[in-house]
Each structure stands twice: as structure tokens, then as C-alpha cells.
Amino acid sequence: MASMEEELLPILDTVSSYSGVAFYKLVKDYVGIVESEVLEIQCIKNIRILLRIPDVFSFFQMNSKDTFSLKKRACIIDDDMSYVVRAGIRSNIEQFIELLKQFEESKSTNSNFPSQTTTSIVIKQPGQCICHQVNINKENEGFQSKSFVNIFIRNILNNLEMPSNNYHFDPMVSKFASALSIVSGHNAYEFIRLNLPGALPSITTLRNYNQSISLPLRECEFRFDSLKTYLDSIDSSYVFMVCSS
DNA sequence: GTGGAGTCTGGAAACGGTTA
DNA sequence: TAACCGTTTCCAGACTCCAC
Numbered sequence: 001m002a003s004m005e006e007e008l009l010p011i012l013d014t015v016s017s018y019s020g021v022a023f024y025k026l027v028k029d030y031v032g033i034v035e036s037e038v039l040e041i042q043c044i045k046n047i048r049i050l051l052r053i054p055d056v057f058s059f060f061q062m063n064s065k066d067t068f069s070l071k072k073r074a075c076i077i078d079d080d081m082s083y084v085v086r087a088g089i090r091s092n093i094e095q096f097i098e099l100l101k102q103f104e105e106s107k108s109t110n111s112n113f114p115s116q117t118t119t120s121i122v123i124k125q126p127g128q129c130i131c132h133q134v135n136i137n138k139e140n141e142g143f144q145s146k147s148f149v150n151i152f153i154r155n156i157l158n159n160l161e162m163p164s165n166n167y168h169f170d171p172m173v174s175k176f177a178s179a180l181s182i183v184s185g186h187n188a189y190e191f192i193r194l195n196l197p198g199a200l201p202s203i204t205t206l207r208n209y210n211q212s213i214s215l216p217l218r219e220c221e222f223r224f225d226s227l228k229t230y231l232d233s234i235d236s237s238y239v240f241m242v243c244s245s
Numbered sequence: 246g247t248g249g250a251g252t253c254t255g256g257a258a259a260c261g262g263t264t265a
Numbered sequence: 266t267a268a269c270c271g272t273t274t275c276c277a278g279a280c281t282c283c284a285c
Contacts, residue, residue, distance in 0.1 A: 167272060202273060207254075 015100075019046040031096045034074050034089055041070060047100055056093060057085045148172055152199070159198030169201050174209045177201055 018026055023046050028036035042059055044050050060071050060083055075083040151172050159167045169177070177200045181189040193200040201209065231237060 169272095203253095204255090204274085205272060 016047050016104075023047075027096070031092050032089070034070070035093050035096070037070050038074060038089070038093065041067060047104075050097065051100060051104065056097075057090065060085065148176065152176070156196070156199045167198055167201070169205070173199075174201060174206070177206055178209060181206055 015023075015026060024036050024040050027039055038056060039045075039050065042053075042056065044053060044056065050056070057074075059067060060075060071077065071083060074089050075085050077083045151170050155168075155170050155173045159169075177189075180192070180200070181203075189200070190203070193202070200206075227239070231239070
């Protein structure tokens with residue numbers, strides 16, 4: 001299940017322009033219905049206002065008829081009418097506010113968001129290539145030098161230093177690209193390739209690679225010999241097949 | 246059956262790096 | 266410096282799917 005942060009990250013950049021109904025709908029969708037009503041009843045209609053409110057639950061101190069219904073859903077109310085905001089509601093809104101604060105802060109300092117990264121990367125100059133600033137092996141011992149992820153990232157970093165017509169691809173990356181293009185389809189493969197420059201070979205290059213390893217796949221043509229060779233190589237005699245009509 | 250849209254495949258040309 | 270290599274984009278033709 002995705003966290004609130006994971007869900008909100010892609011749209012955080014545009015959230016700051018939301019106001020009124022659009023803002024309440026966003027809170028309703030990503031934070032919660034009650035949480036949205038808490039903001040709406042106080043006319044906290046955008047991020048700017050929300051971040052300036054010290055305590056969004058303070059209005060519950062009022063014994064107003066308008067707020068009683070909402071108070072019953074958002075709080076645990078004692079016989080003497082004292083109340084405690086439900087932990088889940090408070091946690092949700094506080095997490096939401098904290099996320100917005102971090103994002104606003106990152107915008108004002110032009111730093112990356114979220115601030116927690118899996119490896120330390122220091123950008124000394126704007127636009128500078130990070131190729132030589134990431135040392136995967138030293139900073140993460142679990143990152144085996146022979147693992148595919150390592151090879152894949154190294155391949156990208158190497159290609160980022162090359163002009164696009166001189167990319168070189170590790171055989172493991174070519175093999176991965178070949179499998180990816182088969183399972184994802186042409187459009188999905190191109191979408192990924194265009195958004196990850198240097199990560200995957202072009203369709204033409206991939207086609208040449210497939211020809212070089214004798215991969216051409218034809219409908220209704222079963223390659224039992226190749227299958228047997230592979231099963232022998234992994235000492236297995238079981239095959240699972242999925243059929244669709 | 247037909248026409249349009251989309252997809253797949255193969256070839257050509259261009260570009261930049263490497264090597265003798 | 267020229268030949269070669271590996272990659273890219275672009276283009277054209279064949280094919281498939283779908284609505285009419």
C-alpha cells in the first residue's frame with residue numbers, strides 16, 4: 001500500500017496552485033474525508049493558509065453547533081465535553097502539513113525532494129553531471145558489483161558522458177532490454193527508453209541484438225530444442241504456461 | 246468489403262568515437 | 266587521416282485491427 005508521501009509526490013508541484021473546492025477535494029482524496037472537512041469548516045482553502053495556522057484543531061475548543069457534528073467524528077468526547085482529537089485524524093493532518101512544509105522548504109532552497117536519499121550525492125554546480133559523485137560500491141556494501149542493478153546504473157552513468165549516438169550497452173542490459181520490450185510492448189518500451197536516456201538501446205539496436213542472438217519470435221512456432229537446452233542448464237523439468245484466448 | 250489509424254520491420258543516412 | 270564500428274533518427278512498406 002502506497003504511503004501518503006508516495007501518492008502525493010507526483011502532484012506536489014501543482015498542489016500549491018490549488019484553492020477552494022479543488023484543494024478540499026485533494027485533501028479528501030489523499031488525506032481523508034474528515035480531515036478535509038476540518039480544513040473546510042475553517043476556510044483553510046489553500047496551502048499558504050494551512051501552513052500559517054499553528055493548530056488546525058484549536059477550533060474544537062468552541063462549543064459551536066456548527067462544529068459539533070464534525071467534532072463527534074474527529075474527536076473522542078468525554079462526559080464533561082472535554083475532547084481529544086482522534087490519533088489517526090491528527091496524525092494524517094500533521095503528516096500532510098509536514099510533507100507540505102518539507103516541499104515548500106525544498107523549493108525555496110532549490111534542493112531535491114524528498115530530502116532522504118539512498119546514497120549521498122553532492123551537486124557542486126548546477127547542471128553538473130553526477131557520474132563521478134556516486135560511488136555505489138563504497139557506500140553500499142550490499143550493492144554487489146556483479147548485480148544487475150549495479151551494471152544497469154553504471155551503464156547509464158557511462159552513457160551520460162557519451163553523445164547519444166555512441167552509447168554502449170552491457171550484454172546484461174541488452175538482454176534485459178530485449179525481455180522488457182517483449183513483455184511491455186513497443187510503446188511502453190519507447191516511453192521508458194525516452195525517459196531514461198542512456199539506459200536502454202534504441203529499437204533498431206535492440207532488433208540487431210535480437211538477430212545476433214537468434215531471437216526472432218514467431219507466432220505458433222515453439223522452440224522446444226531451445227527450451228530443453230535451458231531446462232537442462234538449470235536442472236529443471238517443470239514448465240508453467242499461461243494461455244489466453 | 247473498405248478505409249483509416251496504429252504497429253512492426255527493415256533499410257538508409259548521419260554522426261561521433263576508436264583504431265591502425 | 267581514413268576505415269570501421271555502434272548508435273541514432275527517419276522513412277517506407279507491410280501488416281493488423283477496428284469502425285462503418
